Amino acid sequence: MAGSAGKIGWKIVAAAFAIPTGIAVRKAIETAWRKTKHDDPPKNPAAPGTEWSEALAWAAASGIAVATARLVAARGAAATWKSLTGKLPPGVEDAAGA
Numbered sequence: 817m818a819g820s821a822g823k824i825g826w827k828i829v830a831a832a833f834a835i836p837t838g839i840a841v842r843k844a845i846e847t848a849w850r851k852t853k854h855d856d857p858p859k860n861p862a863a864p865g866t867e868w869s870e871a872l873a874w875a876a877a878s879g880i881a882v883a884t885a886r887l888v889a890a891r892g893a894a895a896t897w898k899s900l901t902g903k904l905p906p907g908v909e910d911a912a913g914a
Contacts, residue, residue: 826897826905833893834886841885845878 849857861871897905
């Protein structure tokens with residue numbers, strides 16, 4: 817696929833991986849928080865009523881989870897794209913060429 821059609825196709829494939837991965841990670845991190853803290857995660861960590869320790873712990877845990885999920889989704893989408901088209905997706909460079 818070349819040009820704008822390839823870019824649109826890549827965005828569709830990437831979204832097909834990102835959306836379910838994001839939903840699964842959000843549910844997993846909230847479940848893990850509830851099991852370890854025996855309470856719901858903070859709805860708004862920036863709110864003045866949220867303790868600093870809780871806000872920072874939630875920010876760290878959710879940040880790591882989201883970054884990991886993005887990486888997993890991007891790599892899965894890129895591998896699928898390559899298997900379908902025989903080429904790397906637009907904007908993704910081969911690690912050997914970097």
